[in-house]
Amino acid sequence: MCTTLTILAVAAVLFAYGRLRPDLVAICATLSLVLFNVLTPEEALSGFAHPLVAMMAGLFVVGGGIFGTGLAKRLGAAIVGLAGSNDTRLFVLLMLATAFVGAFVSNTGTVALMIPIVVSLARRARIPVSRLLMPLAFAGSLGGMLTLIGTPPNLIVRDALVEAGYEPLGFFSFTPIGILCLAAGIVVLLPLSKKYLAHRSARDARSVGKTLRQLTKEYSIERRMACVSVSPDSPVIGYTPRELDVHRRYGLTIIEVRRQGMQGLRVLNRVEQYALADVPLQGGDELYVSGPAERVTTFCAEQGLKQSAQDAAEPMLHFYDVGLAEVLLLPAASVVGQTVEEADFRQTYGLNILGIRRQDTYLLDHIKHRRLQASDILLVQGPWKHMERLGRLDGKEWVVIGRPSEQASRVTLDYKAPLAGVIMLLMVVCMAWDVIPIAPVTAVVVAAVAMIATGCVRGVEAAYKAIDWGSLILFGAMLPMSTALEKTGATHYLSTALVDAVGGMGPYALLAAVYVATSLLTFFISNTVTAVLMAPIALSAASTAGVSAVPMLMAVTVAASMCFASPFSTPPNALVLSMGGYRPIDYLRTGLPLQVVIGLLMMVALPLLYGF
Numbered sequence: 001m002c003t004t005l006t007i008l009a010v011a012a013v014l015f016a017y018g019r020l021r022p023d024l025v026a027i028c029a030t031l032s033l034v035l036f037n038v039l040t041p042e043e044a045l046s047g048f049a050h051p052l053v054a055m056m057a058g059l060f061v062v063g064g065g066i067f068g069t070g071l072a073k074r075l076g077a078a079i080v081g082l083a084g085s086n087d088t089r090l091f092v093l094l095m096l097a098t099a100f101v102g103a104f105v106s107n108t109g110t111v112a113l114m115i116p117i118v119v120s121l122a123r124r125a126r127i128p129v130s131r132l133l134m135p136l137a138f139a140g141s142l143g144g145m146l147t148l149i150g151t152p153p154n155l156i157v158r159d160a161l162v163e164a165g166y167e168p169l170g171f172f173s174f175t176p177i178g179i180l181c182l183a184a185g186i187v188v189l190l191p192l193s194k195k196y197l198a199h200r201s202a203r204d205a206r207s208v209g210k211t212l213r214q215l216t217k218e219y220s221i222e223r224r225m226a227c228v229s230v231s232p233d234s235p236v237i238g239y240t241p242r243e244l245d246v247h248r249r250y251g252l253t254i255i256e257v258r259r260q261g262m263q264g265l266r267v268l269n270r271v272e273q274y275a276l277a278d279v280p281l282q283g284g285d286e287l288y289v290s291g292p293a294e295r296v297t298t299f300c301a302e303q304g305l306k307q308s309a310q311d312a313a314e315p316m317l318h319f320y321d322v323g324l325a326e327v328l329l330l331p332a333a334s335v336v337g338q339t340v341e342e343a344d345f346r347q348t349y350g351l352n353i354l355g356i357r358r359q360d361t362y363l364l365d366h367i368k369h370r371r372l373q374a375s376d377i378l379l380v381q382g383p384w385k386h387m388e389r390l391g392r393l394d395g396k397e398w399v400v401i402g403r404p405s406e407q408a409s410r411v412t413l414d415y416k417a418p419l420a421g422v423i424m425l426l427m428v429v430c431m432a433w434d435v436i437p438i439a440p441v442t443a444v445v446v447a448a449v450a451m452i453a454t455g456c457v458r459g460v461e462a463a464y465k466a467i468d469w470g471s472l473i474l475f476g477a478m479l480p481m482s483t484a485l486e487k488t489g490a491t492h493y494l495s496t497a498l499v500d501a502v503g504g505m506g507p508y509a510l511l512a513a514v515y516v517a518t519s520l521l522t523f524f525i526s527n528t529v530t531a532v533l534m535a536p537i538a539l540s541a542a543s544t545a546g547v548s549a550v551p552m553l554m555a556v557t558v559a560a561s562m563c564f565a566s567p568f569s570t571p572p573n574a575l576v577l578s579m580g581g582y583r584p585i586d587y588l589r590t591g592l593p594l595q596v597v598i599g600l601l602m603m604v605a606l607p608l609l610y611g612f
Contacts, residue, residue, distance in 0.1 A: 063105035064466025065451035070412030102143030145178035321338030564591025
């Protein structure tokens, strides 16, 4: 027992020290338990086989689909947009919107998603952004208490209760507590944010570098473009753009072929983009062509095409499958001295050259006959995978400016947002209603696979990137610690000491002791690890005292999740630290009163809702 408690204490110190990665500390702690023969190798690895690990991984992927399709951003912007310029209404709706999104996806991702929305709204309403960013981070954590999947501690205590023989908590069992916490957060933070946060000097959150829209505007691409649709009886059907030889015959360039399917059923809407010249055209295809307007008219008249009217407020180009990037030609490039037609980027690299920036001059017309020079910057367009491959080939010949793979990951597949919403809704229904014979972990994994299979997540690689592997390893490596505490009798010892100290004062005093101990622990280690360690202790203490474990375990999850007094206790708190221009004292002034208020509220609410 002494060995286990010593390893736990050292791990806690290293977690608090913060110089080593938490997942590395967790692995070393578990490895130490094996080396000292506290755990067998099988017991040490059992954490990674736990269903909660698979569930957490699946939830990361589902969250990636919600973010990647722009569904979360659309919901947040719609709700927050109701506020107008009233700062109080904006504050309240911001908290509600963030908490709602955070109830279903990771609070870190929720806060990261909402930051640009908040910055934009704060500028429009002329409110200091520092007044909103910290409450935004707190709202992400408060929203996690609204549902079972909102935060990892909820899943941990649910699993602990099931293993102890209690009825499993339902999907919305946490909702009453979450509503109380959220209400307390709004009431407490509204005045405190005005007093302590409104005068901080926030960092400018504007992005660095050119966005895809900036490139489109800089090279005036859409001003020279037109959209024409292929009618069902057009003679171009079955021919490829290369076979039509549009550039030679009409002086036009087909930049993109866009094909949509299932338009009658919005949930299954599909959009395909082609930037290459070898795609046979079909009826209903949209061709985005660049060139003089009179030649576009001639092209349409001769080939049975119809020019589509475009909303001036809506961008013509989208970047779901096709992107843009700038390429700087180096003096040693083999294409220097060749014309664009001779360089043939389309055939060699699967990319189109749409424009050339030569010093301060933009060459946009008659591109095929332009001769390339060293230091030219080429605007290239094509499939994202070809962009990424060109970036890997750069070196002596050219440099791809920016990171196309990161640009692609930031493009929202907004036409898939309804489908992502249906997948998430079905997952929630399966988890919320016990009459459906599907285990929660199965529902989550199926939803994650559906997000990948339907393209709401850009393939398996994007799914892997959506998963926070550090959190998974931390969680899987720390689960055996609770086994070690139980195996060596440390759990019984600590729970007995807790009951001996305050048990004689009644169950309310025991509940308060569990809550305070958990809350203090979150100052030094993450809320997930805190829940893993405190859940078995609270369970054993309740058993020793002869009271229900449900309010005790609920105290653990609330105290572990409601950690606001330190900038490093949760990732959302750390995420807004520099952007809001905050100091650690600001978290103490604003977050500690909120923690105290929620703690006092829970001492009354938990026994009333769940009973001793």
